[in-house]
Amino acid sequence: MTKKPNPDYLNGVPELVVLQLLSRRPMYGYQLLRAIEKSTGNVLEFGEGCIYPILHRLEHEGHLASRREIVGGRSRVVYRITAAGRKRLHGRAAAWQSISAAVNQVLHGADDGKSAVA
Amino acid sequence: MTKKPNPDYLNGVPELVVLQLLSRRPMYGYQLLRAIEKSTGNVLEFGEGCIYPILHRLEHEGHLASRREIVGGRSRVVYRITAAGRKRLHGRAAAWQSISAAVNQVLHGADDGKSAVA
DNA sequence: TTGCTATACCTCGAACCTCGATGTATACCT
DNA sequence: AGGTATACATCGAGGTTCGAGGTATAGCAA
Numbered sequence: 001m002t003k004k005p006n007p008d009y010l011n012g013v014p015e016l017v018v019l020q021l022l023s024r025r026p027m028y029g030y031q032l033l034r035a036i037e038k039s040t041g042n043v044l045e046f047g048e049g050c051i052y053p054i055l056h057r058l059e060h061e062g063h064l065a066s067r068r069e070i071v072g073g074r075s076r077v078v079y080r081i082t083a084a085g086r087k088r089l090h091g092r093a094a095a096w097q098s099i100s101a102a103v104n105q106v107l108h109g110a111d112d113g114k115s116a117v118a
Numbered sequence: 119m120t121k122k123p124n125p126d127y128l129n130g131v132p133e134l135v136v137l138q139l140l141s142r143r144p145m146y147g148y149q150l151l152r153a154i155e156k157s158t159g160n161v162l163e164f165g166e167g168c169i170y171p172i173l174h175r176l177e178h179e180g181h182l183a184s185r186r187e188i189v190g191g192r193s194r195v196v197y198r199i200t201a202a203g204r205k206r207l208h209g210r211a212a213a214w215q216s217i218s219a220a221v222n223q224v225l226h227g228a229d230d231g232k233s234a235v236a
Numbered sequence: 237t238t239g240c241t242a243t244a245c246c247t248c249g250a251a252c253c254t255c256g257a258t259g260t261a262t263a264c265c266t
Numbered sequence: 267a268g269g270t271a272t273a274c275a276t277c278g279a280g281g282t283t284c285g286a287g288g289t290a291t292a293g294c295a296a
């Protein structure tokens with residue numbers, strides 16, 4: 001029981017992916033969910049309960065702006081990234097690369113810390 | 119205030135790093151803390167309140183085994199990885215690489231999800 | 237008309253993890 | 267005597283993801 005379906009490593013990743021995908025073109029939430037799955041070959045699959053709160057928060061913080069659209073009776077909320085959002089994206093992407101590189105360094109050889117402490 | 123010192127992306131990373139470093143040679147907690155800093159050029163800096171609980175949990179799960187050592191009056195608990203621990207390490211490392219690759223794919227071009235949903 | 241699926245939004249609580257503070261104790265150097 | 271480094275440990279706060287649940291329209295088939 002209590003088996004973990006997702007092996008972690010995902011902290012902060014949803015926000016990063018959302019910002020990155022919206023930096024290419026505006027999208028609405030449901031579309032974003034599918035786009036994330038498609039663009040990662042179903043490796044990353046975030047639920048709605050994960051994405052919607054992030055969209056609300058990013059908009060509230062001024063990193064995204066939204067516009068309501070009605071298509072075939074269905075209401076959509078289309079989000080686009082703002083200048084502040086791009087700035088945040090760059091920062092988060094840089095942080096990701098820094099951490100990603102550090103982990104890979106530990107994983108693939110490059111020991112160093114050999115004689116750390118006596 | 120309430121500034122976040124660490125920009126996330128770190129979920130599960132401490133355990134992965136601990137397993138990897140201990141797979142090279144046995145170490146004790148304090149030594150591990152320094153080794154992590156050194157081998158990542160101070161990019162990854164986990165506190166004691168993060169590492170010690172992980173060591174206890176991994177030992178309890180059978181992924182690590184410990185042995186008490188007294189050196190110069192100071193007591194050390196030296197941990198070494200078990201066969202089960204190596205298995206876990208391989209699994210976690212594979213998961214990391216899968217997720218890492220997916221995020222990088224989203225970050226650097228390779229769009230795809232273009233016409234996801236109508 | 238009824239039911240099912242897909243679309244499309246939203247919210248809540250449970251579970252998990254990291255972080256910083258705090259506490260104990262010994263060794264070494266000044 | 268006091269400060270620093272070593273060495274272990276625990277706790278609560280804070281933040282995040284996940285899964286379940288809720289609302290509503292559109293389209294198709296039985």
